[in-house]
Amino acid sequence: MEVLEKQLIANLKSRFFDLIDTEKGLLYYEQFLKEMLYVVKSFIGVDELTTFNCNHWSRELFIEASTNEELNTNNQFTLLYDEFQDYVSSKSIIHQPIPFKNFEQYELLIPLKRNQEVFGYLAFRGIANCNCSDALLVEIAKECCSFLHKARGLCDVIFEEKRYKQLFRVTEKFHSSMDMDAVLEEIIDTLQEVYPTFTYYLMLSHDNNSHKNLPIKDLEYDNENISAMQAYLTGTIQLEDSIQEKRSILYAPLKGKQGVYGVLQVIAPNAMTFPNREIEFITLLANTAGTAMENAQLYQQSRKLISDLQLINETSHRLNSNLRLSDTISFMTEHFQSSFDAEEVGFVLVSDDFEQWKVIKGSTSFFYSEGASAYLQYISNKIKNERDSIFLGDLNIEYLLTKFKSVMAVPMVQTEKIMGFALVMHRLPYHFSFETFKLMQSLIHHSTLAFTNSMLREELEKMVITDHLTKLHSRNFLTEKIQRSMSEDAFGTFILIDIDNFKQINDSYGHQVGDEVLVQVSSVIQDNIRDADIGARWGGEELALYLPKIQLDVAVVIAERLVRKVSELTHPSITISCGVSNWTKEHDDDNFTKLFKRADQALYVAKETGKNKVIVQEVIA
Template identity: 35%
Template sequence: MNKSMPSGRTEDYRADASAFGDTPASMKAAVLPAASLDAPAAAEIMLESFEQWLSENGDYWLEKIQAALYNAEGRLIACTQATLESEGDRSRIAAIVAATGRRQEGITCTAEPLRSRSGDELLGVLVWSATEEWVELPAKQQSAFQPVAFHLRSILEARFDHIRMREALYKQHAAETEATRREAMLEIGKRLHDQNDVSAVIRELLAYIESYTPYADFNLYLSQDFVNGDARIKPLLMRNDPDDLYSRAFLEGVPLKDQLKSGCVRLAIPMSGKQAVYGVLGVSFSSRHWDESEFKAFTLIASTAGSAFENAKLYEQSNVLITELQMINELTKRLNQSLRLSEIFEFTMNELLHIFKADHCCVLQLNREKDVFQYVASNLPYLMKDSVPLDYGYAGIVHRTKEPVITSDYWNTKLVASKFMDETGSRSIIAAPIMDGASIVGVIIVTHTSPNFFSYDNYKLLQVLTTHIGLAISNASLHAEVRRMVITDNLTGLHARHYLNERIQSKQRKDPCGSLVVVDIDHFKQVNDTYGHLVGDQILIGVSDVIRSCIRESDIAARWGGEELAVYLPQIRSEQAFRIAERIRTRVEQGTHPSVTVSCGISEWTFEDEKISVESLFYKADMALYEAKNSGRNRIIVAS
């Protein structure tokens, strides 16, 4: 006789119970105590319990009965032999007994409902049929079988109690884990949102993930440039590849999961804020460590980090914007304090070196007469007298496009040839045009010897600064032009008399000596009367050009009045002044048409003079000129 046999069929005694009336409600409600188990697992437990029951009760009862175990749903789990006689009858008996909860006496086939101690759970039904040996037993011995049946109930209940306990412990552990996770989430959320620095947000995020899942591999792929030094922070490279999980998560903005053939599980969680997706958190688990709850947890972590990252980014940007506005305001204020172009150029160069922490900076001004860019400010003094063609180098690009330019590594790109970049050994460059309305008036170039030194924010800032620098240069240029018009004679292009007076006064305060030459065109009235005023004006212009060609750049020539011109020669004594005046007289006589002559009067001053003044100097020169006129003209007289 086989002691047990797993059932290969599904006998449902409740199906046959219709012959005896409706199944009672208590029967319909009967379920396994370990309801969370699937059917195969529950059947396995009942089968093991039945085998244990058979082994512990020996062969005494098995010689007298044939037993079968049904679950609470009426399905055969095991029996003591392969085929039970009158199975239909036994099933009907089992249905009656299970429904009423009563044992049936005096029949050769009966069933024992196996309920829990509390009586509210049906564990199973033990159906047994009597053999000839059983029938021969006294009733007292037959009744002794009931405790044997209860023993099966105890085994079943003990096993299901173990399942209950294990499930309770699992639920308790899961609840504790979830509570710990929630507490950790709240803590990391608070710590992330407490940070006002993007680097700190990322540092907190990586530290938390490392402590939370030490068995997982993770990387953070950022869509923006970020220099940190942590190998786990990588740039997000966009690939047109449907298998690229990180690119898909970034573009779609949704968390993605992928399981490789090796069993490894990959997560790609977008780190999103309200305005944008800033990166993707990539996490990899081995199949041994993967739990489905991790997906939701990491989604929440990435979402919290994305919000904190965005807040920190906005805070940093607002601080940068405030700093830039303050910088622009201060720069504009200081630029407007000076109306001298040379001072503005020099100040601009020094400020840009400081603002961008650059190695080199130069300011080039457009010279429209020569069609070149002239170096007007640079921290390389030898460039100050140099110039470059309008189409050369980076200045040429800016001049052509009227747009700023940035190059991260000049040595590798070689976009254009640049003497400035080559001589300074620079690799990073930003350059921007200085505009006056729609016209370009100059170029600013800022460089550094390291590659990738300047950021896009630096590029935009220089563009903003050059706008204000351009306004300051335009104001200074306009002021210089107005001043030039005020201090310049419109006809001759020489300085006006009041400017000459101011400069002589200034020189007399600083210099040890100086000379004044007063030049008068002889018989100028006759020229006007003979040739007309237009020719007279041309004669004045021609004589003025001769004077300019005969003096130094530091000398000051002016129209004294009418046909009288004057030249002040700083730190020149009368002997040398005479030679200069003679050169002027000779060239005028030889180079004018119609030919005219000039008379000159010379005076000088030294620091040893008792009285030093502009009036005294002019008076003596005027008296010397008067003497030259009275002596026959076309001559030079030095005041004694």
């Protein structure tokens, strides 16, 4: 080679060396390739330089880079590469005519080889002003090959450094967050930044519910997901190549120390096999993400456990504070709604044969509607037959109007007897987790004794203030209520009731019939008064009725109705006499004793003047 040509090659190398300057921002192979073509073009004085490469899937040539800005890079030629390669493989330089379509415009073509392997072609156009010999052009092509090899190596190093910086950054971000969605989102963002042409999916089980717009698939076992399931079960990378679909797929398990939490699916388009260097990076990313997901899940589980323990502790504290049964049920209902995100919560008592049930006050309003009967019947039968708790994720009963899909029911068992059950429901399927179900079982197990104690205590209280025979209140209870009313209200009315000729009934029919008559009269009284009114057994055959905040004239109407109803509804037919008295705040010196005496005097008059009537004794001014 002449000295001038050697000097030219040296200068060319120097210019190539100047291109390798990272401060210029030439960090990508495509940039180096294009800059190299412009350098060679100016050195040898041609109009255009273009490089071609081969698409391994279509086996067709495409333009990789060109100094002609009008040419579309990646434009494929309908040219069989194998036939073209056979033509040029044995040649170091090809002159016109080049017997292939789309190459007529080029005067020279030189294969770019590395270790005798062709990795591209350098095409020249407009060489009229080029004074280079063929040998020099071949030497220039060799230098281009050497430069491109070094440039690719440098780009790979820079790319690897950038990727591992990203991996370090994402690792820091992973471990600074305890939010599962944030970890999953960071995985996708990192992959999109590193591999913008790849496609990604996070394959997770049903237990992982993300509310963000992430590419998530359910991890299910079917013919299309065999490789994904294998990665999930074995915890190892799985590869799947598809020549027909022209892509390669990698399945990387997202695993921590305690288990595998999902699978990362990465799809590389136009790749016969998944690139080895990408496998290593994606594996590291998946392992780091798996550890972060495990930490986030453990953190969330620990917070949930603390919350559950706090709920159990607070529930136990409240249940041991001698609440009324309705207050206890209301408290449990509110906590189940907030802690379980339940739409409806019910507490139900059942009979021994499960044929009858009673919704306890404090349950949500739905359980008092007609639509609840079908659910209560279904759950009651299921608990009766299975004698166990119920956990349903997708309940499907066609005849139900209100469709609740998620149902949890836990029997309330006391001394091995099912006394009822607690029931929570939601319209969405699979709304409740199994952990929620276990927590509900624990809460009901610890609460049943408190429910039973509340019911027994209220039953005992009711027995203390209730007459056993008539089921009316006791005299002491009525007296306390009247005295409280006289201190708090503005007025009220007291009615003293006596069954006419009661001794004659006992003598004629016996004491058992006499008791039945008392029960019948008490029933008439209960059916004809308000919830706020108080009926009581005063003693023997005498009954009493107090009407708080009822004026005297209204009370007389009520008493007359009772007289009429008793004569109509009792068997044997009997009559009653009523003495009525009232009080008002206008009489400061009035008290319960005087109120009673007035009613007693009125009753005496009624008895002495024919019975079966109402007599009033008003306050004497």
